[in-house]
Amino acid sequence: MDFKYFANPELYVGFLADKVACTGCDIVKECFDATGFYGQEKIDAICTDCLGNGKLIGRSISTCEGDATRLKQQLRQLNPSLSWPDIANVVKLKTDELEKTTPQLVTWQDWLWPCSDGDYCRFIGYGSQVLYKKIAHDGRGKRLFIQSLTMDSDDVDADELWDEYLPEKEIKDYQDSSDHSTLFYVFKSLHSDEIKTIWDTE
Incomplete structure (x- = not known):
């Protein structure tokens, strides 16, 4: 599956060694390891379809953290006629899409996803x-x-x-x-x- 914010996750993330039941659809298949996701909820695994189709949206769990502050600044510069509430809404939509439909990039330190x-x-x-x-x-x-x-x-x-x-x-x-x-x-x-x-x- 192609991901908007992550090219070739099969190379840079990979799947769990064995097929397991996906938390999103409960089907045993190739899944990403989800034990390192951020948030209050904890899940073990998620398949590419469930992740890409937004099964994490609305749940208190995410795969990364976007630089929402800088994104808001950029959108304000690019769209000066937009109101702050409209910009905040766009930022929320884009940030949810990033944080809840993108494979997790495994890193040593925590940092904000760039925009x-x-x-x-x-x-x-x-x-x-x-x-x-x-x-x-x-x-x-x-x-x-x-x-x-x-x-x-x-x-x-x-x-x-x-x-x-x-x-x-x-x-x-x-x-x-x-x-x-x-x-x-x-x-x-x-x-x-x-x-x-x-x-x-x-």
């Missing part, structure tokens, strides 16, 4: 020098990587991150990612070529 151009971004894979060079229109992968970093900090040396921590070779899937102690999560805007990168270390 761009008035919508949440789509996770497209783990960062590597190969990936940035591939998606950079001018071939300048390092420049794209540095521009895409979302964390503003005087303590972060972007050149050092590229040279010392960003893998040269492609990280193909979740299993491959376990060989790295620092990971870079790459997101793409749904409405432009803007790339955003969040990095994480164990």
Whole structure:
């Protein structure tokens, strides 16, 4: 199943080793592990159809947390004629769609899912020098990587991150990612070529 905010979850999330009963439909099938979801409710597993079709909407459980504050700011800039209640309604709809119909991206630290151009971004894979060079229109992968970093900090040396921590070779899937102690999560805007990168270390 294709997910709006998550490309190729079969690579970057995978399924439980054995088929189990989905909490949403109670059918024994391939499911995502749901034990790490956020919220007051606890479930064990959910299939792609139930997750994608919104079976978590209305329940106190989610797969991630969207940067709703920044999304609200973006929508206000893009739609100055909209009232704050209208903007708040759009933010709620988009945030529910993200948090309750998107596979869980397993990370070491908790951080907010990025947004761009008035919508949440789509996770497209783990960062590597190969990936940035591939998606950079001018071939300048390092420049794209540095521009895409979302964390503003005087303590972060972007050149050092590229040279010392960003893998040269492609990280193909979740299993491959376990060989790295620092990971870079790459997101793409749904409405432009803007790339955003969040990095994480164990």
